[in-house]
Amino acid sequence: MFSWFQYPFMLQALFACLAMGLILGYLGIHVVGRGIVFVDLGLGQLSSMGVAMAAYFEQDAVLWSMAFTLMGATIFSVLKVRDPRLRLEAIIGIFYAVSSAFTVLLISKTPHGEGDIQDVLFGNVLALSPTQIQWMLIVFGLVGVIHAILGKRFFALTYAKSSGETLSRQDHLYNFVFYILLAFVIVFAIRAGGVIPVFSFLIVPPVAAIMLSKRNGWVIFWSLTIAGLSSFWGLHFSFLYDFPAGATIVSVLGFFVLICFLMGLFLGRRMRSNAGLISIVLMGGSLLGQETQNPDPLPQILAEVQQLKTELASAQARISQLESQLSALKESQNQAAAIAAAPSTPPSALPAPSPAPARSTGLKLLDISIDTLSSAAASTAEESVFRDLQAGGHDPKNRGFTLQNLELTLSGVVDPYLRGDAHLVLQIDENGETNVEVEEVYLTTLALPAGLQVKAGTFFTDFGRLNPSHPHTWTFADQPVVLSRLFGPDGLRGPGAQLNWLIPLPLYVEASLGLQNAQGETAVSFRSEAGEEFAGYELQERPVHSLSDLLLSTHWKVSSDWGANFTLLNGVSYLRGPNASGPDQQTQIWGLDLYGKWKRPRNDHGFPFWSIQAEYLWRRYELPGQGLNGDPLSDEGGYVQWNWGFKRRWVAGIRCDWLPGLADFADDPRLDQRTRWAPNLTFYPSEFSKIRLQLNFDSADSLNESERSAILQFEFMMGAHGGHSF
Structure with missing residues (x-):
């Protein structure tokens, strides 16, 4: 009806x-x-x-x-x-x-x-x-x-x-x-x-x-x-x-x-x-x-449309038939003309057919790029204090000039099923020595069904917003303090495997589950370097006996569009693994991350825009005898940063880092209370270079007074430049 x-x-x-x-x-x-x-x-x-x-x-x-x-x-x-x-x-x-x-x-x-x-x-x-x-x-x-x-x-x-x-x-x-x-x-x-x-x-x-x-x-x-x-x-x-x-x-x-x-x-x-x-x-x-008195005209309209479709199909078939006849006629005319114009050359004078070319093996293409990140810094803090404040491995480490990062990236498709990526990093440390390390090298599957993907090799743990990213994608000159404290100077990474699943839902929902080694300087909250001291305990050698001695990670990401111009990405992360303070002690880290971006529909190469990014992390670090107060060591921290692309090539930003610290370790720069305000201004001459000026205002329990620093950063890239993740 x-x-x-x-x-x-x-x-x-x-x-x-x-x-x-x-x-x-x-x-x-x-x-x-x-x-x-x-x-x-x-x-x-x-x-x-x-x-x-x-x-x-x-x-x-x-x-x-x-x-x-x-x-x-x-x-x-x-x-x-x-x-x-x-x-x-x-x-x-x-x-x-x-x-x-x-x-x-x-x-x-x-x-x-x-x-x-x-x-x-x-x-x-x-x-x-x-x-x-x-x-x-x-x-x-x-x-x-x-x-x-x-x-x-x-x-x-x-x-x-x-x-x-x-x-x-x-x-x-x-x-x-x-x-x-x-x-x-x-x-x-x-x-x-x-x-x-x-x-x-x-x-x-x-x-x-x-x-x-x-x-x-x-x-x-x-x-x-x-x-x-x-x-x-x-x-x-x-x-x-x-x-x-x-x-x-x-x-x-x-x-x-x-x-x-x-x-x-x-x-x-x-x-x-x-x-x-x-x-x-x-x-x-x-x-x-x-x-009922006014019947629906739709069936009649549909019948007329169907009749028109039939007539159109018949006309198209007739046109195709005429085109084929015309092509055959032209071909016969061309053959006749060629026979009439051909010279009377005896067969013996005709050249011998050339041999078939050897089959080419082809050339596998490889994307290669080099990214150089350097800076000059001045600070009211002494050299040693400045290095404690700039705890990130790719942060400006010296008053004066620093080669923060020289990254060689190799990437390419291995075959229809696998892709390979490698990131090699060269740095000059505060003592002038050159260090080369394999930051990431891994394979990623390309053809698994049901939205599944497997990554295997050495890679950054998929936790939060910033840890999986490389320094050239950062919108500030240094790493947020909370990541340096909980994940170490070089971020949380290691050998292992990870399963990703793009869940088929109306919204963008992605889940990951990873298993990696949990030892060394790239896992400071877990089985870090033996012989070092943390929270009053000497860290021990802790070998792997079972899966519980590995680092388990999971991350959920949900993205949604709020209108045509604003996109919001939320994430929840969790880590669990052994730590080196004792034979059975564990560390757990929870994280929340948020990223939102607005840009005008009619924009000039993506400008103007503004974005907001925030992360909050909470760590529960078990100690033998549960530490000083009989409880696990529990600390937290986070950051909020805002960027405004107010004009093409120009971006202004500000970041606030906040870590409440632990009163029992007020003199330890790894556990004290910390705040940092960091405004900056970035100019992009092109997609392959940038100049950034950043000011840092640091306060900490371990400092006698607040310290102020100025950082001038320059970056340039040569070679292939892939797109950045949202």
């Missing part, structure tokens, strides 16, 4: 309209009861102005709409009119008129001004994506749960507002919460339905319900029923007669109000509820019959 049920986009629109109508129909009871009808219009128009601002400046519409709506909700919740000659509705009406004017002005300057104005007024519910509907349902569901918990309090405030009672301080707080929840609903509803349908859903069903009943329960019932039926029949008529969906839904809502108004004129209050039910059922039946 309802042929539009077979179209997914119509079912999605129905689902969205029902969700929008039900939540707005309920909230509208409070809006009408409080006499704040213009608040809905004001908030809706402020939300639309945020969308218009975002369209004008080519930024994320949801964030701008949210900001403007929350600002309006905050103002409306605390706004008071002290002059008895003025009413609150008049002030809100000014907000509505001015924001409407600004919206029209801004949208008129966008590339699709007329269409954008139509979307702001009536939305485009038929074009909603599943992701948009998902977020809308999440927000509406949370608001519904909060109203279910605080419903009595909100209705008490509604009745108090309508009767003019004085509100207490606690009531004002609940009133503020109500406005904020209303703002959240309006933001997501207007993105789907537009200003006019949202306003209609908030006002029309409650008004019609009040005409039918005085009892609060029946008012809620009729308001939700009218909102739901209007959504259904509005979409039905929109599909049947090719009307705009938003305007059709509003028209059906108006029809319901007219029915309820006429019932109020000719029927008594006692009969209105029953009569309302009867009239709604009769209207549904008449509308159902209306569709």
Whole structure:
């Protein structure tokens, strides 16, 4: 009977309209009861102005709409009119008129001004994506749960507002919460339905319900029923007669109000509820019959389309036949011309056929690159103190010049099933000696099914955001302090194997599980160098007897798009392995990481943009006898960094490192309290070079006073330059 049920986009629109109508129909009871009808219009128009601002400046519409709506909700919740000659509705009406004017002005300057104005007024519910509907349902569901918990309090405030009672301080707080929840609903509803349908859903069903009943329960019932039926029949008529969906839904809502108004004129209050039910059922039946009288034109259209396809296929077959005949005719003509023009050469004079060329073995291509990272530093700290502050293995280590890193990268495809990567590092240490080390060398599978991938060799442990990366990808001149402290100067890495799984979900979800050696200077929180001292204990040699003596790692990453311009990547990591303080002691490290990036849709080589990155790590290090206080050593730390690409080739940033430290080890630079503020400015002459100026402001319990450092860093790259991970 309802042929539009077979179209997914119509079912999605129905689902969205029902969700929008039900939540707005309920909230509208409070809006009408409080006499704040213009608040809905004001908030809706402020939300639309945020969308218009975002369209004008080519930024994320949801964030701008949210900001403007929350600002309006905050103002409306605390706004008071002290002059008895003025009413609150008049002030809100000014907000509505001015924001409407600004919206029209801004949208008129966008590339699709007329269409954008139509979307702001009536939305485009038929074009909603599943992701948009998902977020809308999440927000509406949370608001519904909060109203279910605080419903009595909100209705008490509604009745108090309508009767003019004085509100207490606690009531004002609940009133503020109500406005904020209303703002959240309006933001997501207007993105789907537009200003006019949202306003209609908030006002029309409650008004019609009040005409039918005085009892609060029946008012809620009729308001939700009218909102739901209007959504259904509005979409039905929109599909049947090719009307705009938003305007059709509003028209059906108006029809319901007219029915309820006429019932109020000719029927008594006692009969209105029953009569309302009867009239709604009769209207549904008449509308159902209306569709029967107006058969769906779709089958006829599909039949005509199929006939056109058949005729087109026949024409294409005829064209192909004629083309083949034409080609054969041309070929015969060319052969005849060649025979006529050929010289009469005897067969003995013809050259002997040349031998077939030997089969080439081919050349395996290998991507080779060299990256050089060097710096010059000045500091108020003494040389030895400066080296303790710059604990990262690739940090600037000297007051003066430092070759931080010279990295040779070799990478290439071994065969259709494997890829190989190798990273060799050359450094000159603080004593002027040259050191060469194999930082990473591993194979990666290319053709496993089900989104699986295996990595085997020596590699950085997949933990957090920064540990698996190389220094040339860092946006700061040095390593965050928490990574130097928990993972050592060269990061956490070692020989082993890792299984990665790209989980087939609508969102980007990736999981990894790794097993590696847990010994040496690249695993300082685990089986570090024997003979060294840590937390008052001499570290021991601890051989591998079982899998429990290896390092187990796991990392989960989830990425989601928040609008067209902003992407958020979250991660959770965990490590477990033996440590060298005793024969059975273990170390566990938990980590949380976050990375978000915004960039303008119309950008200049990726500029402008801004990004935020943060990591938090917590370590539980078991000690023989559980240390000084009978408990495992437990420390934590993290960093937050922000980068702003304000102009092509120019990026400004700031990072804050924070480690609370342990009071019992205040003099130990590996366990003391540390903070660092590090602003910087980077200029990229090209994709293959950069110049960076960074200032470090360090404070620590082990320092007598705060130290300040300036670092000028220069990097250049030669050879292949692969893309960086997001």
